[in-house]
Amino acid sequence: MKRNIVKIDEEKCTGCGLCVDACHEGALQMVNGKARLVSESYCDGLGACLPECPAGAITIEEREADAFNEEAVKEHMEARKSEAPKTLACGCPGTHARTIERKDEAMPACGPAGQSIQAASQLRQWPCQIKLVPVNAPYFDNAQLLVAADCTAYAYAGVHNDFMRGKITVIGCPKLDDIDYTEKLTGILKSHEIKSVTVLRMEVPCCGGIVNAVKQALINSGKMIPWRIVTVSTDGKIIEE
Template sequence: MKRDVVHIDHDLCNGCGECVPGCHEGALQLIDGKAVLISDLLCDGLGACIGHCPVGAITIEKREAEPYDEIKVMQLMVSKGKNTVIAHLQHLKDHNEIDFLKQGVQYLRDHAAELPFSFDDVVRAVHKPKVSVLAGENHGGGCPGSRTISFAKPAQAPAEDNGHAPSQLRQWPVQLHLVNPGASYFKEADVVIAADCVAFAMGNFHERFLKGKALAIACPKLDSGQEVYIDKLTTLIDNARINTLTVVIMQVPCCGGLQRMAQMALARASRKIPLKVAIISVEGDVLSEEWV
């Protein structure tokens, strides 16, 4: 399966930095005077950065999708220099991809004698909190609202005396265009794909459907680029090797598109997993819930 990834022509790039804020995933940074894709792990291929490039240095290339391999990424990053390596590791740290961060650091440690820079310098830079690794350039980039976060949840979270029901959300972001199917919290997880309106209509959505699961939300009527949704769902099934997929939709006709996208992804995937569909009334009642 192929996926879209940003490609930067460094010969054309003039280092203006206009593209950096346009990357909602925070995967672009200015390093050594050039825009660099510091991690294709979180590049969603939407190309929001393209329209901000005044010299046409950014394009979208389609290439075969492989399961994310931090060792291969680190080999590429080392060839781009110390600042790029630091930025990449810091990016993993900021997005709570701790397993990948450990793999990257271990690769550097194992190859410390061969590196064209100091391994210790890299580790010190990455472990400094809130310190720029770009020699004074303040182009961290990315929208804070789409920063990947994994929330630790207790095994049981009882409701407080005031009636407050604790959130069962375990990660961020949740919008399907923004989620990264290679994120660690999707690996072998039970996943819920919910229509945008469900959580507003259903008061106990968190306890009934979300508890213990990873989440993505989408609107099959209003969202554009829905072929990307099918590709991401297929990647979740094949590469993240999710255990189950639950589609939660409203009773309105347009919501059925989300179920169809899930079924198309299952048809394309090489693995077969259980699919559950739940339909919620506009009053918030569960009209049906069954494996299909």
């Protein structure tokens, strides 16, 4: 029969594994570091995996394919429950999504004379790249969200204590990633009760892309979520808040 079914471009696939987690029918698996459609009868053709792919390697095509078999999917998913969880040998971030427990404590400003202090990380989840975070990750529930440009962590020394502490942090560079984060951020805002959004950007023009993506995602979500923009100068100062 002719119907809609997923198609994977293996040249574009980075092997992150996010699409496998997003497929509730178990139609996709990682094979030799690439996502593969393992059975046409498991794929419903609805494309829940599409928005999770950061590389744009998945599309929907209409072609001759086996019919979707709901009973076979149920048996397949029951069999998978009995299997031990696996992670990719490559250690791709998408296979290691997890929450990191942190004590909500401020970091000391300085130590005794002549001694350096190991600053405590305030990252509360992994992965943190916007392209890689799963939209349905449970750590977004009731979170205060920090959307930060990559360079802010290097320009502003206190980013962990002043901005990341107590928040779920996602980072990206709209210029280097060359993608629009709007769709991913919209999915996060729609799927979870986000308490607030802080956008941490650099003063450079290209950082306007991350601000615009957050603005549009807030509009698309249809939710009234408190948000603010903080701008960091290239010499590491807060110039606008």
